[in-house]
Amino acid sequence: MRKVFTVGLVVALLLPLLTIGQGQPTDTLGRVKARGSLICGVNNAVPGFGFLDERTGTFSGFDVDYCKALATAIFNDPAKVTYRPLTAAARFTALSAGEVDVLIRNTTWTFSRDVELKLNFGPVTFYDGQGFMVRKASRINTLRDLNGATICVLQGTTTEQNLADMARRLGITIRPLVFTDVTARDKAYDEGRCDAMTADASGLAGARVRLSRPDDHKILPELISKEPLAPVVRHGDDTWYDIVKWTVYCTIEAEELGVSSRNVAQLRTSTDPNIRRLLGLEGDFGRKLGLDSNDWCANIIAKVGNYGEIYDRNVKPLGLERIVDGKPSPNASWNDGGLIYAIPFR
Amino acid sequence: MTKAARIPFWRDLRVLRALAQVLFVIFVILLGNWLYTNLQANLKRTNISFSYDFLQQPASMGISEGLPFQPTDSYQYAFWVGVFNTFRVVFLGMILATLVGLIVGVARLSSNWLVRTLSAIYVETLRNTPLVVQLVFWYTAVFLKLPRVDESLELPGPIYLSQRGLVMPQPQPTESFALWGMALGGGLVVALGVYIARRIYLERVQRPGTPWLWGLSAFLLTALGSWFLLPQAPLRWEPPVRGIFNFEGGMQFTPEFTALLLGLVIYTAAFIAEIVRAGILAVSKGQKEAARALGLTDFQMLRLIVLPQALRVIVPPTTSQYLNLAKNSSLAVAIGYPDLFNVANTIINQSGRAIEVILMIMGSYLTISLLTSLFMNWYNRRVRLVER
Numbered sequence: 001m002r003k004v005f006t007v008g009l010v011v012a013l014l015l016p017l018l019t020i021g022q023g024q025p026t027d028t029l030g031r032v033k034a035r036g037s038l039i040c041g042v043n044n045a046v047p048g049f050g051f052l053d054e055r056t057g058t059f060s061g062f063d064v065d066y067c068k069a070l071a072t073a074i075f076n077d078p079a080k081v082t083y084r085p086l087t088a089a090a091r092f093t094a095l096s097a098g099e100v101d102v103l104i105r106n107t108t109w110t111f112s113r114d115v116e117l118k119l120n121f122g123p124v125t126f127y128d129g130q131g132f133m134v135r136k137a138s139r140i141n142t143l144r145d146l147n148g149a150t151i152c153v154l155q156g157t158t159t160e161q162n163l164a165d166m167a168r169r170l171g172i173t174i175r176p177l178v179f180t181d182v183t184a185r186d187k188a189y190d191e192g193r194c195d196a197m198t199a200d201a202s203g204l205a206g207a208r209v210r211l212s213r214p215d216d217h218k219i220l221p222e223l224i225s226k227e228p229l230a231p232v233v234r235h236g237d238d239t240w241y242d243i244v245k246w247t248v249y250c251t252i253e254a255e256e257l258g259v260s261s262r263n264v265a266q267l268r269t270s271t272d273p274n275i276r277r278l279l280g281l282e283g284d285f286g287r288k289l290g291l292d293s294n295d296w297c298a299n300i301i302a303k304v305g306n307y308g309e310i311y312d313r314n315v316k317p318l319g320l321e322r323i324v325d326g327k328p329s330p331n332a333s334w335n336d337g338g339l340i341y342a343i344p345f346r
Numbered sequence: 347m348t349k350a351a352r353i354p355f356w357r358d359l360r361v362l363r364a365l366a367q368v369l370f371v372i373f374v375i376l377l378g379n380w381l382y383t384n385l386q387a388n389l390k391r392t393n394i395s396f397s398y399d400f401l402q403q404p405a406s407m408g409i410s411e412g413l414p415f416q417p418t419d420s421y422q423y424a425f426w427v428g429v430f431n432t433f434r435v436v437f438l439g440m441i442l443a444t445l446v447g448l449i450v451g452v453a454r455l456s457s458n459w460l461v462r463t464l465s466a467i468y469v470e471t472l473r474n475t476p477l478v479v480q481l482v483f484w485y486t487a488v489f490l491k492l493p494r495v496d497e498s499l500e501l502p503g504p505i506y507l508s509q510r511g512l513v514m515p516q517p518q519p520t521e522s523f524a525l526w527g528m529a530l531g532g533g534l535v536v537a538l539g540v541y542i543a544r545r546i547y548l549e550r551v552q553r554p555g556t557p558w559l560w561g562l563s564a565f566l567l568t569a570l571g572s573w574f575l576l577p578q579a580p581l582r583w584e585p586p587v588r589g590i591f592n593f594e595g596g597m598q599f600t601p602e603f604t605a606l607l608l609g610l611v612i613y614t615a616a617f618i619a620e621i622v623r624a625g626i627l628a629v630s631k632g633q634k635e636a637a638r639a640l641g642l643t644d645f646q647m648l649r650l651i652v653l654p655q656a657l658r659v660i661v662p663p664t665t666s667q668y669l670n671l672a673k674n675s676s677l678a679v680a681i682g683y684p685d686l687f688n689v690a691n692t693i694i695n696q697s698g699r700a701i702e703v704i705l706m707i708m709g710s711y712l713t714i715s716l717l718t719s720l721f722m723n724w725y726n727r728r729v730r731l732v733e734r
Contacts, residue, residue, distance in 0.1 A: 112698075149591045150410070150510070155679075155688070161696050164406045164417035175592070176408040177602070178692060179682045184482070188682065191490040193509050193601065195591045 028101055028233070028240035029074070029290055037080045040067035041100035044085035045182050047206040048318045049106045049126075052085060059083045062314040063104040066125060066231060069304045070102060070247050073296040078303050092117050095234055102244055103232040106202060113232075120241045122231040123248040126315070127330035127339055129223030130162050131201040133208060136218050138195060143222050147172035152185045152194035154178075162225045163198055186210060200227050205318035239290050246289060250297040252342035253278055254306035255333060261309060264301045277345045285345065297345075307340060308333075400697045401425075407692050409684045411600050421693050428689030429710055435607050435685065436672045436714060442611040443671060444664070447618025452648070454623045465619065472616040478677050481609040485681040489601035495592065504585055506593060511600040513593040515583035526572055526580035533568030540564040554650070602683035606675065614671045621663045625656035657729040665722035669715050676711070686710055 032038050042063055043050030049061045059067075068078035084100050092113070095103045106128070107113075109121040132151075134140040140149070143166065153160050153176045160176060167174045177194055179185035189197040190211050197204065201219060208214050231248065233241050254260070257275050259267055267275055277283040279301075280294030287294060304310065311322060311331065322332045332338025355361045389396070401422040409415040409424060412431040453465040472480070490509050493499060498508035505514040541561030548555045573580065586596025629652050637647040678685035687707060694703045 148589050148594075152682075155691055155695065158696070160408070160692055161406045164408050167408070168406075168417055174408060175410045177410050177682045178684060178688060180679045180688075180691070184486070184680065184682065187486050188490060191486070191509060192494040193490055 028237045029243065032074060032101055036075075037082045038067065038071045038074065038102070039082045039084055039100045040064075040070070041086045041091055041094055041103040041105050042067060042083050043105045044083075046106060046203050047209055048314050048320075049202055049206065050085075050104075051206070052083075060314070062126065062310060063106060063229075063231075065304055065310045065314060066104045066248065066251075067102070069251060069300045069310075070104075070244060072300045072303050073243060073247050073250075073291060076293065076295070076299045076303075092119065092232075095119065095232060098234075101233075101240075106200065106229050107232055108200075108227040109230045118235040119232050120235060122233070122241070122244045123252070123343075124228040124230045124339070125248055126202065126229040128200045128202045128227035128229050130159060130198060130225040130227060131204055131223045132196045132198050132220045133189075133204045133217050134196045134220060136216055140196065141220070143220070143224070144170055144172060146174055146196060148174070149195035150175045150177055150193070152177050152179065152189045152197040154182060154185050154199060155180045158225070159198060159200075166224045182207075202229070202315070202318070202320065205315075205320050209318060243289055243291070246285075246297075247300065249342045249345070250278065250300050251305070251307040251310060252333075252340055253345055254297070254301045255308045255340075256335065256342055259301055259306060261302055261305045264298055268298075274345065283346075396701060397699075398702055400699050400702075403697070405693070405696075407696065409689060410682075411598075411603065411684060421697060424689055424693060425686065425706060428684060428686035431603075431684055431689075432672075432675055432678075432686040432710070433714065435603065435610065435678070435683070436675050439607055439610040439614065439671050439675070440668050440718075442607070443614040443618055443667070446611060446615035447664075448622055450615060450619035451622025451626070454619060455626055469616045469619050472613055473620070477609065477613050477674055478680050480613055481605060481677055481681055484609045485601065485605040489605050492601070506586065509601060510592055511598055512604065513586045513599075514597050515585045516595065516597040517581040518584045520578055520580060520582050522576045522578045523580040525576060529572035529576075530569055533565045533572070536568055537561040537565035554646070600683075602678070602681050605681055606678050606683045606685075610671055610674060613674070614667055617667050617670075618664055621660050621667065622656070625658075625660035626652055628659045629655045654729070661722065661726045661729060665719060665726070668718050668722065672714050672718060673711060 042059060043061075044052035044059070046061070050059065050063045051061050052059055064083070067081045067083065071081045072078045074080075084094065086094050086100070086103070086105055091103055091105055091107065094100050096117070096119075106126075108128070109124065113119055114121055132140075132143070132146065140146060151163065151174050153163060155178050160178065163174065163176055177188060179188065185197065186207050188194055189207075197207065199207065201223060204219050208217050208219070211217060231244050233244055253274075254264075257272070257278060259275060259278065264279070268279060268281065270276060270279075273282065277285065279298040280286055280296065284294060286292070286296045289296070293299075305313070308322075315331075316322075320329075320331075322329055322338065323336060328337035330339045332340065334341040402420050404418050405421045405424040406417050407424060408417060409427050412427045412434070415424065415427050450465045450468060453461045454469065456462045456465075492507060492509040495508045495510045498506040498510075498513075500506055503514055505512065507513075538561065541557050541564075544555070544557040544560045548557060584595060586593040586598070588594075633651055633655065634647060637651040642650065675685055676687040679688045679691065682688075690703050690707045694700045697703070
């Protein structure tokens with residue numbers, strides 16, 4: 001009887017595992033169309049990327065705009081999105097279980113996520129990296145200056161490991177103060193409990209604007225990890241994966257070709273074959289993707305904007321420029337020396 | 347025989363009862379088996395293996411307090427540091443919660459209106475708000491509002507108080523510490539002798555008294571005497587030194603630890619206070635009147651008559667409160683204290699070994715709780731009413 005009890009206990013504990021991988025429909029696009037809205041897994045606490053304004057109840061940010069772009073490609077209506085705020089821990093389970101159609105939640109593309117979790121990552125929309133925020137008055141200018149410092153960290157990703165590895169590499173000691181809640185972490189740093197705070201640079205920039213005195217803080221230029229952020233879908237629906245991929249490339253290609261929300265209407269008369277294919281005037285690309293209309297990309301550009309417009313609207317206000325002092329960041333267009341590069345539309 | 351033959355087995359209550367139990371056991375086994383095979387299949391399908399090998403790998407994480415820890419230490423040691431931190435806060439929490447609970451519980455029955463009302467307000471407020479809210483309040487609204495580390499309050503000692511915590515000098519043994527240790531051992535023997543002698547004497551003259559106080563005094567006298575007689579003080583106070591960012595060395599109590607301890611103590615004490623009050627009220631009025639008639643003072647009455655009888659009522663529910671306190675300590679994650687749950691979460695994140703680590707977490711809390719129960723049951727047997 002005791003053995004039965006033990007087995008029962010173990011089984012009860014593992015019960016949630018059983019649900020993983022069940023009930024995946026094969027046709028995500030069909031489900032989205034039937035439902036009449038796209039369910040997008042987003043962040044709700046990172047200003048500039050995915051943020052819920054509690055007064056108005058609206059989501060905004062870079063990632064949120066890509067949800068809108070995807071909805072526009074399908075429905076020609078950026079409002080047809082149901083946002084599902086997800087925690088870092090729950091996001092992949094929610095995606096695998098089919099609770100969301102796509103995950104656009106500042107998620108780093110890594111080998112284990114791509115391969116072991118059976119996910120497909122779309123094009124990188126933002127090249128992020130783990131950095132440090134410190135007080136300007138603290139005289140911390142390089143990573144080595146952090147020797148002996150207390151550092152506020154959020155649990156849930158590889159942030160702690162990157163931090164420990166950095167300390168080992170540089171031969172310094174640091175005291176990480178580990179929080180499970182963004183608000184508690186920000187509060188502890190803001191009040192002075194920690195000398196520095198570490199997170200992805202995008203998250204730090206977002207956190208900085210919420211501090212009591214944002215101008216007293218700076219983000220160190222050195223980054224200690226590569227965090228390419230990309231939209232994610234689950235394995236098993238390549239048509240859907242293609243739609244997500246080409247939605248992103250549509251915004252990037254539009255920027256490269258100089259098509260923006262302001263001139264997209266006039267450029268319908270353009271003779272440039274690249275622009276004509278992008279705007280669906282030639283090539284029948286929309287129908288090949290399984291979408292209702294060939295205007296899908298033109299609609300995205302008109303209603304959401306090209307990559308540069310999306311970036312400038314959301315990320316630039318955080319103080320993260322694409323070109324800093326003439327030097328391109330990885331998020332500059334490849335024409336400017338960055339890494340943002342679209343696959344050709346032909 | 348004829349009677350038994352008249353009742354068919356499907357109407358025989360004894361058979362039916364046994365049958366019901368057998369059926370239920372079979373159902374449970376089948377359910378368990380189904381869940382287990384399903385689990386096995388899913389684990390296999392998702393390529394998840396079950397193994398504790400990862401425990402020996404370097405943890406690659408930092409732990410802000412507790413036993414000394416390096417990122418190159420193993421996951422296993424990281425987990426132990428977490429267990430140690432949990433144990434530290436739970437052990438101190440139980441002792442302090444008992445003391446506070448006892449005082450408040452007695453105060454709730456005080457004849458003084460102010461004391462009675464204040465303790466009632468304390469109990470009702472603290473008992474009826476969620477603990478996690480209280481913890482966040484203590485941490486963010488009290489401890490983080492202390493002065494910054496650059497502007498630490500300096501108390502004599504030197505003791506520094508800032509939002510980085512309470513830092514005080516730490517005693518360090520000097521060369522004569524071994525000698526002093528021997529003196530302490532001698533003092534213990536002397537104290538025991540004095541205690542026994544005093545007890546025998548009190549027994550003989552049939553008078554109440556406090557033999558333990560005599561023993562304690564004897565011990566303290568030897569300890570202090572030998573301290574001053576030794577050529578060099580056996581302990582040296584090593585003051586904390588201000589580093590670039592924090593104080594280094596000395597004894598440090600971080601705000602996370604203090605907030606968690608305070609939160610747990612204040613919360614649990616409110617429940618214990620009610621248990622104590624119930625226990626005292628359960629002692630019949632006649633007992634107190636008899637004690638008064640014998641001329642005992644209020645304190646003597648409480649110590650000799652009321653509490654020993656009240657303990658029989660108090661101990662079992664208090665055990666539950668201790669168990670709650672131990673389990674509630676896992677709320678440390680809300681305020682960044684590296685307890686076993688917090689550390690284990692990081693281990694899960696980094697190693698991906700969720701099932702194994704969750705089993706370890708459960709095993710640890712189970713062990714702490716069972717040890718507490720074991721001790722409390724032993725104590726309960728000691729204080730319970732011996733019926734003859």
